Amino acid sequence: xxxxxxxxxxxxxxxxxxxxxxxxxxxxxxxxxxxxxxxxxxxxxxxxxxxxxxxxxxxxxxxxxxxxxxxxxxxxxxxxxxxxxxxxxxxxxxxxxxxxxxxxxxxxxxxxxxxxxxxxxxxxxxxxxxxxxxxxxxxxxxxxxxxxxxxxxxxxxxxxxxxxxxx
Amino acid sequence: xxxxxxxxxxxxxxxxxxxxxxxxxxxxxxxxxxxxxxxxxxxxxxxxxxxxxxxxxxxxxxxxxxxxxxxxxxxxxxxxxxxxxxxxxxxxxxxxxxxxxxxxxxxxxxxxxxxxxxxxxxxxxxxxxxxxxxxxxxxxxxxxxxxxxxxxxxxxxxxxxxxxxxxxxxxxxxxxxxxxxxxxxxxxxxxxxxxxxxxxxxxxxxxxxxxxxxxxxxxxxxxxxxxxxxxxxxxxxxxxxxxxxxxxxxxxxxxxxxxxxxxxxxxxxxxxxxxxxxxxxxxxxxxxxxxxxxxxxxxxxxxxx
Numbered sequence: 001x002x003x004x005x006x007x008x009x010x011x012x013x014x015x016x017x018x019x020x021x022x023x024x025x026x027x028x029x030x031x032x033x034x035x036x037x038x039x040x041x042x043x044x045x046x047x048x049x050x051x052x053x054x055x056x057x058x059x060x061x062x063x064x065x066x067x068x069x070x071x072x073x074x075x076x077x078x079x080x081x082x083x084x085x086x087x088x089x090x091x092x093x094x095x096x097x098x099x100x101x102x103x104x105x106x107x108x109x110x111x112x113x114x115x116x117x118x119x120x121x122x123x124x125x126x127x128x129x130x131x132x133x134x135x136x137x138x139x140x141x142x143x144x145x146x147x148x149x150x151x152x153x154x155x156x157x158x159x160x161x162x163x164x165x166x167x
Numbered sequence: 168x169x170x171x172x173x174x175x176x177x178x179x180x181x182x183x184x185x186x187x188x189x190x191x192x193x194x195x196x197x198x199x200x201x202x203x204x205x206x207x208x209x210x211x212x213x214x215x216x217x218x219x220x221x222x223x224x225x226x227x228x229x230x231x232x233x234x235x236x237x238x239x240x241x242x243x244x245x246x247x248x249x250x251x252x253x254x255x256x257x258x259x260x261x262x263x264x265x266x267x268x269x270x271x272x273x274x275x276x277x278x279x280x281x282x283x284x285x286x287x288x289x290x291x292x293x294x295x296x297x298x299x300x301x302x303x304x305x306x307x308x309x310x311x312x313x314x315x316x317x318x319x320x321x322x323x324x325x326x327x328x329x330x331x332x333x334x335x336x337x338x339x340x341x342x343x344x345x346x347x348x349x350x351x352x353x354x355x356x357x358x359x360x361x362x363x364x365x366x367x368x369x370x371x372x373x374x375x376x377x378x379x380x381x382x383x384x385x386x387x388x389x390x391x392x393x394x395x396x397x398x399x400x401x402x403x404x405x406x407x408x409x410x411x412x413x414x415x416x417x418x419x420x421x422x423x424x425x426x427x428x429x430x431x432x433x434x435x436x437x438x439x440x441x442x443x444x445x446x447x448x449x450x451x452x453x454x455x456x457x458x459x460x461x462x463x464x465x466x467x468x469x470x471x472x
Contacts (some may be wrong), residue, residue: 142284
């Protein structure tokens, strides 16, 4: 009898392993950058086909080096994203962005990305009026266009190796 | 019966080791259900296992990328209060173009709000990288560079610190625990003015932890060697000459003032960094710096040298 039970437990636990392996093939991930780009090719220079935002859930369809081809769940589109823009952490990153159909509990949503925020920064600035945020804002607006960067690389006889999956 | 329970616990441990932490909660839940169904554990035992594994999962939560960004902004503001910005479009655009390209080939090309670079108007030899991707380099450090490749070595070293998350690791353990426990309470929606005040205090503490390490005491020496190693691999991926890192360090060795409060205090001696690089024989793939890079470097930052 006991032996029989052990067998059931063993099979059930093995089942969990295989379920996880199956989930791996079609895994759901979360966007962890403020604004992410879905690209036509696995490269930072690939044409942008759609945009995703912090906390969005995506489904991974294919992987090529560090790049993942993903689909956005509300059908906005498909495209390549660099793996560092995504996380497999289950906690939703931003409150109020969860959609029906995602398997996230209310508890996890509540736990998500509040904490140190714009409001906390505002409060800190009130008490530390000497701090220079003007240049933080200014440096964050410096934008380098893809064309500028391509020229910089070509003219300087440089390459972007390890971009992952570039033809 | 007890034996059976122990057996299933052992199996659960093995399973946890195999599937890793992320699947732990899920595995615990399934195994607990199995245990209950087969009668090896009571429903009550099952409930308590479920509760404790959930608590573990919560205590493992870390700061989100969005929070790292806000920490980074304020750390950057503190840096800018010690060292003023250099309002020089030519130099800053050049630094940002090079920095963005280097970040692309790093192990962490994407950050919550991306990477941003700024020259600091100071003769000190210093550089900083915040957890939010704000990278600062003083004029004094640019003066240690004679070519674009040498400046790329400096920038790649800072990107290395971001990629290895050295800034966040400067937060004291007790502070991290306190912060995360308050955040869990925030999640529980019992968040009142007391908790908000507490969160503001903890934020101040986090900023102090990071800036004290970054500006005053320096990271551990081993972190600096790790950032040097990361810099070399980033440079090689772009075809920059890896030899430029020790070349720059040689110039720094001559210019650095012993007893200074800059790199002299916060970094290992340039000579020791060169020795560490040599020991690990990381100069494979040495290339030349072509004239075109030498020329555009002079055009962009020559007036600062």
